[in-house]
Amino acid sequence: MQLKITKVLNNNVVMSKDESNQEIVVMGKGLAFQKKTGDAIESSKVEKTFVLENSNVAKKLAELMKETSEIYLDLSYKILELAKSQLTYKLDNYLYVALTDHLSFAITRHKNGIDLKNPLLWEIRRYYKQEFQIALKALDMVEEDTGVRLVEDEAASIALHLVNSQLSGENMDTAIKVTELVNNILxxxxxxxxxxxxxxxxxxxxxxxxxxxxxxxxxxxxxxxxxxxxxxxxxxxxxxxxxxxxxxxxxxxxxxxxxxxxxxxxxxxxxxxxxxxxxxxxxxxxx
Missing domain, CATH: 1.10.1790.10 (PRD domain)
Structure with a gap:
């Protein structure tokens, strides 16, 4: 089946639909250069493809990509692929949006000399060990791709995004409340x-x-x-x-x-x- 562009997000990222009519994100260098909606996607340029099960996620991702480099989406993709291979629970598609946005903001802050402390670092490291270890590897991936070494507090924030995905459909505030309540009971x-x-x-x-x-x-x-x-x-x-x-x-x-x-x-x-x-x-x- 020849994939066609349904929306251009930037020169390297487009939206399309697979043979099941499911919305997908397709990434590749120069994939959308001088292309428009309805044009065929050159399969030789496709580097990554991932399915978006929720159309609302697709809309939010499209909005985010107007002002965010695809390097952060690519990083999110790689981090989530790592997480999917190690975690037993299903990850919500919204993580592509949430994590891309978080990484973009965190790296921009870091370059401006601002590193935020995560007040739940200690609890997250102890209570969500697997997610935290994945998040530490994510920091290595960020450094490898951008040259920026984020502080350990950011690993706690990434881990919380993974935990929050277990509470599919909830917001980050929910994950924080869960962590605090668990800590108080212990x-x-x-x-x-x-x-x-x-x-x-x-x-x-x-x-x-x-x-x-x-x-x-x-x-x-x-x-x-x-x-x-x-x-x-x-x-x-x-x-x-x-x-x-x-x-x-x-x-x-x-x-x-x-x-x-x-x-x-x-x-x-x-x-x-x-x-x-x-x-x-x-x-x-x-x-």
């Missing part, structure tokens, strides 16, 4: 048991994953349905007393600060996770 567990959690353990990773989805549901105001399994609730409450009391403190904190009453089902899950991540410490302290 601190309650640390202070209650007066321990440092083993962040390399599989139980910690499971708890972290659960907290992320728990926090995401809260931010989206998606309250989980209660199964009304009172027997299980009472059993867990009785068997894991300390973990349950910690869960109650978390519930009280959320009710007071966020006006959200968590269900008994959620209390059961939290209690079991808390027991798992703290049980090792309790065994060690008594041995």
């Amino acid at each position: 601190n309650i567990v640390r202070y209650y048991f007066k321990i440092e959690l083993d962040e390399d353990s599989i139980n910690y990773e499971r708890f972290l994953t659960h907290l992320r989805f728990f926090a995401t549901r809260f931010i989206r105001k998606e309250k989980a349905e209660n199964t009304h399994d009172d027997f299980l609730y009472e059993q867990v409450k009785k068997k894991y007393t300390a973990a349950f009391e910690c869960t109650e403190r978390i519930a009280a904190y959320i009710a007071k600060n966020y006006d959200w009453d968590i269900s008994n089902d959620e209390k059961v899950y939290l209690t079991l996770h808390i027991h798992r991540i703290t049980n090792r410490h309790q065994i060690d302290s008594t041995s």
Whole structure:
């Protein structure tokens, strides 16, 4: 099938449609030079092609490319290809827009001597380890392509964009709120048991994953349905007393600060996770 230009974004980037009538972005040096809508795309000049599943993303990308160099779109493409190969969750197409815009702004700021601090750097490095490692590699890619070495705080921002994509359709503010809520819950567990959690353990990773989805549901105001399994609730409450009391403190904190009453089902899950991540410490302290 001969691809045709549906919109020229600049000399090197055009919009087109594939054989499924899906909007795509096609990149290549001089691809659109002296070309216009309706002209055929020379396949020999095509270097990269990627599908845009959402027409709204295509419109925003077209708007962005009016004032942004395609070098940043190319970087976004390469970073997202790396992320797709390593992350288990699907990345939202809007990342092409968000990341291109972010990289353009960050590099321009850096060249003007302005490097912003990311207040969540510490939390992102700890709680989103895989995304942060991908983001650190992204900084290497940026340096390789532009000669600019961005500060580590920018890796945290790139990682947040990846995390935010997991919350498909949300904005960056959502990812920040999720991170803050997760951090606050983990601190309650640390202070209650007066321990440092083993962040390399599989139980910690499971708890972290659960907290992320728990926090995401809260931010989206998606309250989980209660199964009304009172027997299980009472059993867990009785068997894991300390973990349950910690869960109650978390519930009280959320009710007071966020006006959200968590269900008994959620209390059961939290209690079991808390027991798992703290049980090792309790065994060690008594041995």
